[in-house]
Amino acid sequence: MENYATQMEAARKGIVTKELKTVAGKELMTVEELLPLVASGRAVICANKRHTCIDPEGVGSMLKTKINVNLGVSRDCKDYSVEMEKVMEAVHMGAHAIMDLSSHGNTIPFRRKLTSECPAMIGTVPIYDSVIHYQRDLDSLTAKDFIDVIRLHAEDGVDFVTLHCGISRKTIDQIKNHKRKMNIVSRGGSLVFAWMCMTGEENPFYEYYDEILDICREYDVTISLGDACRPGCLADATDVCQIEELVRLGELTKRAWEKDVQVMVEGPGHMPMDQIAANMKVQQSVCQGAPFYVLGPLVTDIAPGYDHITSAIGGAIAAASGAAFLCYVTPAEHLALPNVEDVKQGIIASKIAAHAADIAKGVRGAREIDDKMADARRKLDWEAQFDCAIDPDTARRIRDERKPEHEDTCSMCGKFCAVRSMNKALAGEHIDIL
Numbered sequence: 315m316e317n318y319a320t321q322m323e324a325a326r327k328g329i330v331t332k333e334l335k336t337v338a339g340k341e342l343m344t345v346e347e348l349l350p351l352v353a354s355g356r357a358v359i360c361a362n363k364r365h366t367c368i369d370p371e372g373v374g375s376m377l378k379t380k381i382n383v384n385l386g387v388s389r390d391c392k393d394y395s396v397e398m399e400k401v402m403e404a405v406h407m408g409a410h411a412i413m414d415l416s417s418h419g420n421t422i423p424f425r426r427k428l429t430s431e432c433p434a435m436i437g438t439v440p441i442y443d444s445v446i447h448y449q450r451d452l453d454s455l456t457a458k459d460f461i462d463v464i465r466l467h468a469e470d471g472v473d474f475v476t477l478h479c480g481i482s483r484k485t486i487d488q489i490k491n492h493k494r495k496m497n498i499v500s501r502g503g504s505l506v507f508a509w510m511c512m513t514g515e516e517n518p519f520y521e522y523y524d525e526i527l528d529i530c531r532e533y534d535v536t537i538s539l540g541d542a543c544r545p546g547c548l549a550d551a552t553d554v555c556q557i558e559e560l561v562r563l564g565e566l567t568k569r570a571w572e573k574d575v576q577v578m579v580e581g582p583g584h585m586p587m588d589q590i591a592a593n594m595k596v597q598q599s600v601c602q603g604a605p606f607y608v609l610g611p612l613v614t615d616i617a618p619g620y621d622h623i624t625s626a627i628g629g630a631i632a633a634a635s636g637a638a639f640l641c642y643v644t645p646a647e648h649l650a651l652p653n654v655e656d657v658k659q660g661i662i663a664s665k666i667a668a669h670a671a672d673i674a675k676g677v678r679g680a681r682e683i684d685d686k687m688a689d690a691r692r693k694l695d696w697e698a699q700f701d702c703a704i705d706p707d708t709a710r711r712i713r714d715e716r717k718p719e720h721e722d723t724c725s726m727c728g729k730f731c732a733v734r735s736m737n738k739a740l741a742g743e744h745i746d747i748l
């Protein structure tokens with residue numbers, strides 16, 4: 315019988331769990347280095363005790379930046395096996411977490427399939443599922459209904475849940491008075507807001523937070539404190555609504571830690587580039603170093619179709635400035651449900667952002683692959699270059715489609731290839747160009 319409830323409690327008692335040992339190995343850290351980070355909440359290991367097939371990962375600003383992919387069955391895409399294929403492909407491509415945002419039919423079988431077959435961390439947003447689970451209108455649901463769905467997800471083995479605990483009835487006046495351009499763009503946040511408006515009651519995720527903590531402690535579910543007031547456009551970035559919610563999230567982080575419950579804090583949102591680093595610093599200070607889980611941030615509002623790029627720019631700056639976890643954004647963001655190609659593009663963009671940030675912040679082991687790539691490029695060793703590439707298939711396809719006349723260069727410069735000229739010059743060889 316284990317004498318700890320959560321990874322955090324184990325770390326605080328000095329117990330090295332098998333999950334912590336695995337994560338330390340992946341991060342090229344000793345368990346002695348990782349243990350205090352988990353004990354203090356600066357790193358989390360999202361691993362529900364019932365998710366027995368999990369290949370555990372750590373999330374923390376000093377660890378490799380992790381990537382989340384949102385998937386799940388919907389009214390238009392409700393074939394579990396197809397969705398499961400997408401999940402496994404996403405994991406194969408490097409996703410560390412899958413958020414099951416299923417929004418149609420009976421969501422239980424797919425969720426259970428995920429926690430019995432998928433090795434990545436599994437996250438959910440229980441409020442999305444509440445309406446579907448009970449098949450009742452939002453305003454007929456009670457606080458107990460919401461909490462029972464959190465328990466159901468915990469029992470099903472979900473590793474982390476997004477809960478929008480940080481808004482309260484005060485937020486209703488704030489949103490009405492502050493006149494944001496985009497009001498609330500968080501789906502879960504808008505549901506909590508609408509529920510409070512319709513019922514006249516306090517946010518149940520805030521009011522019954524202690525009860526929720528007890529459930530999360532029992533199963534070791536990490537709480538991802540949702541950012542209901544994250545800015546939905548540049549004009550709303552770093553405004554009173556966002557910052558006031560963040561302050562409340564800082565208080566809720568402390569309360570969770572008092573019960574050894576692991577916490578991540580979600581963050582912006584759309585945001586001009588020059589505000590990102592400051593936002594990361596404020597979050598780390600207000601939430602005492604709890605891992606920050608960001609969407610993007612999207613650094614401009616005018617690139618629909620390319621928001622995987624706007625998000626990767628912001629994500630790279632955010633992660634280099636301290637964010638620990640990036641939620642992918644696809645080219646379909648703001649436009650449609652992503653298809654398989656969109657999912658792929660979103661994952662690649664997030665991986666680039668995460669890797670670029672890891673190099674900048676000196677995460678162990680991040681830089682070596684770039685040095686290997688440089689060696690392969692200097693040697694004009696194309697196979698070695700593909701081995702180092704984030705997306706080797708695309709790299710190989712582009713080269714194959716436009717093969718050079720001479721195999722030792724590429725069709726960009728041909729015999730004017732600088733690499734080839736330098737290699738030959740330094741070897742004292744004749745350089746034939748014409």
Ligand code: SF4
Nearest residue numbers: 724726727728731732
């Ligand atoms: S041909 Fe030009 S682009 Fe291609 S490898 Fe040589 S220097 Fe680089």
